[in-house]
Amino acid sequence: MQRHLTEMRQLLESNKEAYLQQRNGQEQYERTLQNLASTPQGLAADDLKNKLLFGLLISLPGAVFFRR
Numbered sequence: 049m050q051r052h053l054t055e056m057r058q059l060l061e062s063n064k065e066a067y068l069q070q071r072n073g074q075e076q077y078e079r080t081l082q083n084l085a086s087t088p089q090g091l092a093a094d095d096l097k098n099k100l101l102f103g104l105l106i107s108l109p110g111a112v113f114f115r116r
Contacts (some may be wrong), residue, residue, distance in 0.1 A: 050083070
């Protein structure tokens, strides 16, 4: 859990310039930093959401391509 938080903070810090170039970037950056998953349930929900979205993105084009 601690490793996940450390990695997410490092990613957020590396993209800080991109946040600050946008309108309300500082506010968005701080909100993203506050909303990092800090509990096992939050981490599990975030992981499920990411895998579900990735699965949908892969399955829909595959279904169209492989249909009869």
